[in-house]
Amino acid sequence: TTPSGQYQPQQDVLGETVMEQPGQKPGAPTLTGDEFQAANKIYFERCAGCHGVLRKGATGKPLTTDITTELGYDYLQSFINYGSPAGMPNWGTSGELSEDEIDLMARYLLNEPAQPPEFGLAEMKETWKVLIPEDQRPTSQQNDLNLDNLFSVTLRDTGEVALIDGDTKEIVTRIPTGYAVHISRISASGRYLFVIGRDAKINMIDLWMETPATVAEIKVGSEARSVETSKFEGFEDKYAIAGSYWPPQYVIMDGATLEPLKVVSTRGMTYDTQEYHPEPRVASIVASHYNPEFIVNVKETGHILLVDYSDLENLKVTALEAERFLHDGGFDSSKRYFLVAANARNKVAVVDTKEGKLVGVIDTQGTTPHPGRGANIMHPTYGPVWATSHLGDEVITFIGTDPEGHPDQAWKVVQTVEGQGGGSLFIKSHPNSGHIYVDTPLNPEAEISASVAVFKIADLANEEPEYSVLPIGEWSGITEGQRRIVQGEFNVAGDEIWFSVWNGKEEESAIVIVDDKTLELKEVIKDPNLITPTGKFNVYNTRNDVY
Numbered sequence: 013t014t015p016s017g018q019y020q021p022q023q024d025v026l027g028e029t030v031m032e033q034p035g036q037k038p039g040a041p042t043l044t045g046d047e048f049q050a051a052n053k054i055y056f057e058r059c060a061g062c063h064g065v066l067r068k069g070a071t072g073k074p075l076t077t078d079i080t081t082e083l084g085y086d087y088l089q090s091f092i093n094y095g096s097p098a099g100m101p102n103w104g105t106s107g108e109l110s111e112d113e114i115d116l117m118a119r120y121l122l123n124e125p126a127q128p129p130e131f132g133l134a135e136m137k138e139t140w141k142v143l144i145p146e147d148q149r150p151t152s153q154q155n156d157l158n159l160d161n162l163f164s165v166t167l168r169d170t171g172e173v174a175l176i177d178g179d180t181k182e183i184v185t186r187i188p189t190g191y192a193v194h195i196s197r198i199s200a201s202g203r204y205l206f207v208i209g210r211d212a213k214i215n216m217i218d219l220w221m222e223t224p225a226t227v228a229e230i231k232v233g234s235e236a237r238s239v240e241t242s243k244f245e246g247f248e249d250k251y252a253i254a255g256s257y258w259p260p261q262y263v264i265m266d267g268a269t270l271e272p273l274k275v276v277s278t279r280g281m282t283y284d285t286q287e288y289h290p291e292p293r294v295a296s297i298v299a300s301h302y303n304p305e306f307i308v309n310v311k312e313t314g315h316i317l318l319v320d321y322s323d324l325e326n327l328k329v330t331a332l333e334a335e336r337f338l339h340d341g342g343f344d345s346s347k348r349y350f351l352v353a354a355n356a357r358n359k360v361a362v363v364d365t366k367e368g369k370l371v372g373v374i375d376t377q378g379t380t381p382h383p384g385r386g387a388n389i390m391h392p393t394y395g396p397v398w399a400t401s402h403l404g405d406e407v408i409t410f411i412g413t414d415p416e417g418h419p420d421q422a423w424k425v426v427q428t429v430e431g432q433g434g435g436s437l438f439i440k441s442h443p444n445s446g447h448i449y450v451d452t453p454l455n456p457e458a459e460i461s462a463s464v465a466v467f468k469i470a471d472l473a474n475e476e477p478e479y480s481v482l483p484i485g486e487w488s489g490i491t492e493g494q495r496r497i498v499q500g501e502f503n504v505a506g507d508e509i510w511f512s513v514w515n516g517k518e519e520e521s522a523i524v525i526v527d528d529k530t531l532e533l534k535e536v537i538k539d540p541n542l543i544t545p546t547g548k549f550n551v552y553n554t555r556n557d558v559y
């Protein structure tokens with residue numbers, strides 16, 4: 013099955029290829045069954061993440077048929093081909109979609125979206141497999157890996173993760189997963205690694221096995237981005253949670269087997285206008301260190317849910333009114349406060365996870381904040397601050413996070429500086445580092461997308477600090493392709509930072525490691541099996557929310 017196997021075109025009774033879609037508009041172009049399936053697959057893989065399965069829009073504009081009909085075929089065709097400076101990729105001119113595929117997508121968008129099926133407990137259980145039961149797993153670590161310095165690396169287009177030894181830089185193993193794994197998270201004990209594909213397949217990997225491998229798996233929907241495990245004292249390794257884009261819901265699972273226990277829908281009212289939304293997708297999820305709670309960010313309704321997992325039968329959920337289009341975020345350095353970007357609103361919302369309250373919603377003074385998990389640094393003037401870069405412009409924003417030591421600056425923008433340009437996805441620092449790194453993989457300039465800006469933290473005392481540019485693409489020795497540099501991730505010691513050189517599937521990719529002290533090239537990891545590496549997750553830093 014394809015990742016979009018959930019989206020079955022409605023064949024007519026004779027099984028003919030020509031298909032009548034539900035709600036097809038008179039005059040809308042007809043698609044054959046095969047075309048509809050092909051278009052669904054492209055839509056799922058390339059478009060749904062921003063525009064939504066029901067095409068109601070979020071990071072991308074809404075594409076419901078009232079709007080697409082108004083725009084018309086020619087407009088859609090050229091927009092898909094050329095993209096826009098506001099963030100729509102140039103699918104045609106970049107060579108990622110062919111002329112025929114663009115024609116197909118323009119016609120597809122003039123038809124009603126197909127609603128994929130629901131996915132309740134029964135459907136999840138059908139996909140659930142415990143490959144190695146708990147009593148057959150090792151009782152102690154069977155390999156001599158330094159697990160704290162292991163990296164789980166997404167190999168986006170092959171549907172795998174590579175486990176890379178952070179000490180030797182060797183690929184320990186590659187594990188088949190769902191399609192385009194989005195994130196990796198580690199259980200509180202550090203033993204289990206959870207990864208989730210965008211097709212909502214979760215693999216639970218036991219790092220204690222001689223060669224780490226999947227011990228349980230499950231599919232929790234047809235599209236998802238987030239997975240996390242319980243971290244509060246007394247609940248270590250007890251539960252896992254996954255949030256899905258489709259169906260819009262989250263599921264709490266057993267932390268040792270992935271058995272689905274509780275499925276909760278996020279459909280409901282927007283926080284502000286209080287109108288019904290049929291597709292409020294679950295974006296980032298983190299586990300509280302202060303309470304037995306998961307912090308679940310619901311994109312379209314703008315609610316941050318504090319889901320208390322201490323009693324699943326009498327589930328208590330606190331819904332904080334934050335801001336719409338919640339996306340990604342991370343903790344401050346004390347791990348008490350969680351900061352999440354409401355990206356299409358240019359805001360960051362802050363939750364006090366100890367008291368269970370929203371403490372502020374801050375205008376980032378940039379366009380489309382995209383922090384990843386953000387970066388925590390000790391600012392020379394303002395003390396502990398958290399930073400985000402932006403997808404829509406070159407602004408890097410620093411927000412005060414120390415209400416006790418620096419009450420005047422807490423939850424305010426204390427400084428903005430300019431980086432290389434827009435198209436940034438991730439910003440990174442480490443408590444042992446004197447630097448802050450800003451990637452720009454989606455910048456339209458090839459040179460900017462192939463390099464990274466780095467600021468000295470001490471220089472932030474100046475109003476307009478200078479930055480150095482690390483030519484990571486060049487350092488990789490790769491000359492072909494677009495060489496997008498994405499997502500810096502530190503090793504456990506915090507003395508080197510790894511960047512992915514994310515190239516096309518048919519082209520060479522690499523991981524480039526930079527010495528944090530000297531800002532010089534330390535090592536390049538290349539391997540024929542290192543295809544389209546994107547996210548990298550150091551076990552220790554991910555487990556302990558160090559960033």
Ligand code: DHE
Pocket residue numbers: 057058059060061062071168192193194195210237238239294295296297298339340341384385437438498499546547548
């Ligand atoms: Fe991501 C984090 C959603 C595109 C790589 N991404 C996240 C999170 C969400 C999300 C909700 C936070 C998860 C959490 O913390 O629980 N990402 C989306 C999208 O909806 C979007 C915009 C479009 C889509 O279709 O998926 C999108 N993301 C991308 C990419 O194109 C990237 C670069 C490569 C890919 O996977 O296709 C990408 N996203 C990542 C990475 C993280 C992430 C590496 C984790 C960063 C970290 O440091 O924790």
